[in-house]
Amino acid sequence: MSKSTKDRKNICVSSEEITRQQQFIEEIKEINYQREVQTGKKKLYYLATFGCQMNEHDSEKLAGMLSEMGYAETDNMNDSDLIIYNTCCVRENAELKVYGHLGPLKHLKKENPDLLIAVCGCMMQQPEVVEHIKKTYRHVDLIFGTHNLYKFPELVYSAIGSPTTIIDVWDCEGQIAEDVAIERKDGVKAWVTVMYGCNNFCSYCIVPYVRGRERSRKMDNIIEEIKTLGQQGFKEITLLGQNVNSYGKDIGDGTSFAGLIREVDKVPGIERIRFMTSHPKDLSDELIHAMRDCQKVCEHLHLPFQAGSTRILREMNRKYTKEDYLGLVSRIKENIPDITLSTDIIVGFPGETEEDFLETLDIVEKVRFDNAYTFLYSKRTGTPAAKMEEQIPDEVKKDRFQRLLATQNRISKELNDTFLGKVVEVLVEGVSKTNDKVFTGRTRGNKIVNFEGDGSLIGQLVNVRIDNVKTWSLEGSIIK
Ligand code: 5AD
Ligand code: SF4
16 A cells, blocks of 8 residues: 555645645746736636546646636637646557647747647656657656646746756655645536545556555545535536545545535535446445435436456456346346436457457346447556457457447437436536537436527526437427
């Protein structure tokens, strides 16, 4: 066990360190202010995020700190003074995309030598990636990882005017930084991290190597944050962690995820509670009962099963069998009859035979998920599965992937069809990107619903009658 999880007394970054970072924020703010006075133009940042909600939420922290430093956001990178890529490495595609973006930045840097280019996040936790960026993309000014995000102000300060690339990547997880500014994109829904890291080491997955061991935030800090969000008018909270079901295990005083959601359920102003991601091996009956009992906890669960064959599950180090998973789903459905389920599935894990794949299809048919995130297995250097023999040829993977997608699309549409003519409660999230008369929101079961309305509805719960059904969304009209 790492020092930071053993020694709970020191689990949080000290207030002195946070104050030190605040001083860097003030210094940079002053530099930016002087520039603004000279040029009449505020300094701008462009931030691109790849990967999961955890990364999206980390970007909200970067945005919060940037805003404190006196930067404003732009979506035009040609116009920006600071470009930052928050990266993901869970699959090879995500990494290739980042490299594809970094190359063309060279000419921007030539045109504007004061431009700062930063890359951070999961990819940077791999030494070979840092080496590659240092060699190939010399125009990058700043590289940092996932464990020292709170040091961003100090790192920006060091990078300003530095002739060399500033690199600060920690190979072991640091302490939890409370009190970092967060600039949330949305005013209705908010992510709240409850724990960091993962101890599971699924054999295909790089996350435990780049996000470190499990560290839970203190329950008091989480509840305080959610109370503030409730006062600020946020209506929906999604509790985030790589494996939220093991929340509290490292604290060792009986704190549990079920206990946490019972407390969150009491926070005034919050109407809906969601959480992700749940590992089937750790989803306790205690949690199922808490979901059933807590009025604000939505009837939706994201429960990745990854593969249907018990043999492949063993190779994946998932620690449950196909029967365990189906039994768990039955218990959930018995306790929460309206539950909608979503999942993650990997196709083409090393050694996966046609029979193994048919077991995956069998789970999809038996459980009837509302939604599935399906992935082609991607070899990640450093994980045990990367060394396994019998890697599956691309064309076999792709063929299975298409069959899986067709099955899931049919089921999603069939489940959505059952909503035709029904009235559902929708939390209105915002306006459609393509039509300013069309608004969008979600049901408690996480179904996307589009309907005509007006801006005053954002953040409200409205009743919508479903008139039309698509595979991935519902359409309807508001009823008074
Ligand atoms: N290849 C393909 N998919 C992966 N995932 C994690 N690692 C890999 C990999 N090497 C998927 C899992 C996980 C989701 C976030 O990403 O399904 O649940
Ligand atoms: Fe990766 Fe498994 Fe941890 Fe999820 S539970 S982050 S798949 S190691």
